[in-house]
Amino acid sequence: MKKILIVEDDLIVRSIYRRKFEMSGYEVATAEEGSAALALMPEFKPDVIQVDIMLPGLDGVEVIRQIRSWPEFRLTPILVLSSFYRPDLAKDAWTAGANKCVSKMDCTPNLALDLVEQLLANEASGFTPKYGTIALARDALDRPGEEGAPKKPTAPAEPKPETAAGPESDAAEKPKLRLSLDLPPSTGARPSMPTLSGENTRPSPPAPDTGESPKLRVALDLPPSTGAPPSMPSLAGESTRLAPPNEPKPEFFGGVAPPPFKPTTPPAAGSPAVPAPIVMPSPVGEATPPPPLEITTAPAAVTSGSDFRVEVRQEFLRRAPQIQSELRDRVNALIKSKSTGDQMNLLRELAVCVGSLASLSGITGFSRISHLAGSMDALIQDLHKKPAQMTASVLRTIAHAADCLNVLFRDLTAISQDLPQSLLILAVDDEPISRRTVAIALSKANLRCIGLEDSRMALTILKENPFDLIFLDAEMPGMNGFELCVELRKLPTNKSTPVIFVTSMTNFEIRAQSSLSGGNDLIAKPFLMMELAVKALTYLLKPPPTVEARVRTAP
């Protein structure tokens, strides 16, 4: 019987994983924090270890580092559960010696079991990876053969040599966004505005064919091998720019996306997607009593896989009202707090709450909740590092995201939990740095956007292409953002597309103009990258209004 040590601070998540591995014939020991795990190691001698990266006290990275410092466990396979929105943690884990890293938001118990068995198979086949290199990490994450169901031991690929290239060098495996310009047969006339249309996007309404308009085509090339969409769908691709002669340039951002922290395995068709968790650090300075060690050797009553899935989902549904209430209370307290000290304490509590929610919803397959909670968690971590960034805009973003979580909670079984695919996001700003900043911020959530500097060109494109989300600069030459918003609200294609103004001016007048022009929201510069990512996810993951609600709100 193989032995696995599970290091996870969330009791429910820990229990779910423990049961899964016990049902699969493993001898399981669990620890809820790092020092307890290290204390357990010499006695338990696990064959494989599963570590949550963010643990109270000694964090997951330090746990891995210490494990690797013991000759006896130098090669023991380690699976790390980390956050989709914290690729830096995955990098640290790899550097410390982890073998595999998977997003908690997308990791199911089945997937964890598959990965563990694969790691054990690799070990049995004599594969001795060189730990501590990013190259190995990227190899582990992206090697196509490592995804999916348990595999027979195969000769592992050699770890890729470390290169100076960043995650962008993985672009070959990512979806590609192609832009092409079809110029009309040389008429000598100045081409009119380009049109965006493309595969993997909603079909555009047919444009009148004048025979003269140049067409911008956007095509999304999906990687041929996986057969599954990327976890957080996007207009992914290279930073391709194309400028028709004498026309403003549309820019396609995406080359700076963080390491593609995709779910290592897509959920099996027909089965509920079951992501995994986020773990939060304990409040600084809080004395944590030594956790009880839990060691079980006798497998619980064997349950079938589907029963197990149903059971963990039911557990989540049972706890949902309590989680929802706790979330609401914590956000309310945060908004009402006055001092920075109070806010930081309340943020910590909120972080524990959303971190736990991201874990639990992930493992039980509620992907929308998991990703939104996970992104909030990452935003809160950033706020801990930069408390000065705790602005009214950030508070509003957090409150709005919590509100969206409540909507998702309201009818858990009716709302599709699938993450939206092939999203089309537009950022219009005459100022290139601001456009780029928006693009980088969106990349934190693995989202891509099309950047345009000219508001009139944007309007032409908006006429024929429905977008999922639009970011507008308020002040632009020619047609300002408010004027553009008024115009785009008249378009059938984008009359209800969420519009977020990005502006450095957030006084009452600007807020009023934002609302009066038909804007949905406003984000103040300077913003934390993660704030904009959370804001975008809040709009993208929110379920569409029900027919009933639409009727209620109709004029």
Added chain:
Amino acid sequence: MRELVELYFKQAGEIMASLEKAITGNAVGDVNHLAHKLAGSSLACGMSAVVPSLRRLEGAAKSGHLIGARESMADVSEQMKVIRRRVQDYLLGYPPTRKTE
């Protein structure tokens, strides 16, 4: 980050040159637009030290009179030099050598 910083300084240099010309030519609309643009990109990059001077320029332009614009522009240039030096130090891994404010 390096990419953003390079883009920022390139653009800031161009805008500041245009701003000087606009102030000299008393082109109030241009001053308003350019100062707003540079303030926006400075905030986006977290270079907030230069923003108050730019806001003064913007305010003056909005009022239709470029009173004090030369002084504000001089402040902008001085702040920009300091920012450039500090960012270079940061990118080279040196600790900050001086405070700007």
